[in-house]
Amino acid sequence: MPRLCATRPSSTPMSGLFTSYTAQQSLDNSHIGVRGNTVADRAAAEAHSLPSPIDMTTDLTDSLTNLQTTCNRHWDNELTDALQYTSLGRIRHDTRHHWWTHSPSRALDTAVTILRIGHTRLNAHLHKLGMTADPHCPWCPTYPDTPEHLLLQCPRHHSHRTALLQSLYPLLLRRPTLADLLGGSPDPGLAFKILKHTRTFLQKSGQLHRI
Template sequence: MVQSRLPSAGHWYHTHFHIYTDGSRLTNPPSVGAAIYIPSRSLATAWQLPATASITRAELFAIKDGLQFATTLAAPCSIALFSDSLSALQIVKSHRPHSHHNVSLIIHHLIFHLISLGHTIHLQWVPFYVGVMGNTVVDRAAAQAHTHPSLIDLATDQTDFLTDLKTACRRHWDTTMTDALQHTSLGHIRQDTRHHWWTYSPNQALDTAVTRLRIGLNAHLHRLGMTNSPHCPWCSTQPDTPEHLLLHCPRHHSHRVALLHSLCYLPTQTNND
């Protein structure tokens, strides 16, 4: 059973066997650690994982090893396993997890095995900011795992592999596109592959209008050989730029007046100091 709320002062589980788990990840240099803490045994164990592992993979690894430790208990009892990773617990809770399938399957098998041995299992989320002593201890243990001299042998998780692959492809595409844009007319409105605000609009007409405005419709069509002049269609000597269209073109003077008039009715705050 997975609980999403923290029991007040731990009273819900005061008769349970407690296991605390945690994962830790550093970015510079890349390093991943995981740890479990057993308060009744005064035992803390930590592992350094391959740097390619994600923080969710580290949290799931710690949960797995916490349950693995529970299989060594001599007599059946009620077990409370605490984790500060709600996302990891949600993956464990799901019957069809969207990621980290291999380690999730192992965790499910461990839970079923413990239940078959007569244990009762409770997986409890503990927010890192509430200051639970056991969570603080395991957090320190996971942080110390970064200093371990050797890594454990851990197969690359498919989810982490796909994430790394997407990151590498995005980085390569970003570099390639950035270099290519420097030699095109679009380089002044787009420098990389990051999403711009208008790309999230569900309104396709708005997307089209904003894109045309930014690239200069007539100027862009001229570069494609579809028009005879790159200038404004209504001002034959003026360049077709967003600034000209929005601020200066006499064709749209009435629209600008209407816009300024409507803006007068918007609530504004005046600084009289």
């Protein structure tokens, strides 16, 4: 605390004035040069010059939106790259939602899904897993037993394939690809109709047990 210096009162009329002046002068002099007091005074002066405090309540809405956008972008990039090396990549190319339709037959739905992801019991896939020595079609010794061959090429199922192609003509699909037959169309309505005919082909061809 500042040190007050006591002085002897004077009997003159001005003694009160001199006494007050002496005490104030002693107080001011003792305050000067003390580093802590100087710093405190400067801080107080700066505080008075600052604007009033602003409500800085954090709004998490924008933060969560930005986080979700970043995660979705990362997932898009990762999946797009990964799909290039999978059978599903022939049907799906990004993370956009693909509509699906269900049939009364669970076996048919399962067969279509298996053909989409490529993990079938056809010889070409079993051969990759070392589960069979021959990767070829049972009726075509020089052609791999793949989903493409089963649905689009194998002469064993020519009559059923002809019926399939004829059912696709009204849909303006003259040369369907494997992706088309397995619901790869970006138009959900068209994809549903094509899948219905694909299931009919699988059922009539009698090949569900091999898928």
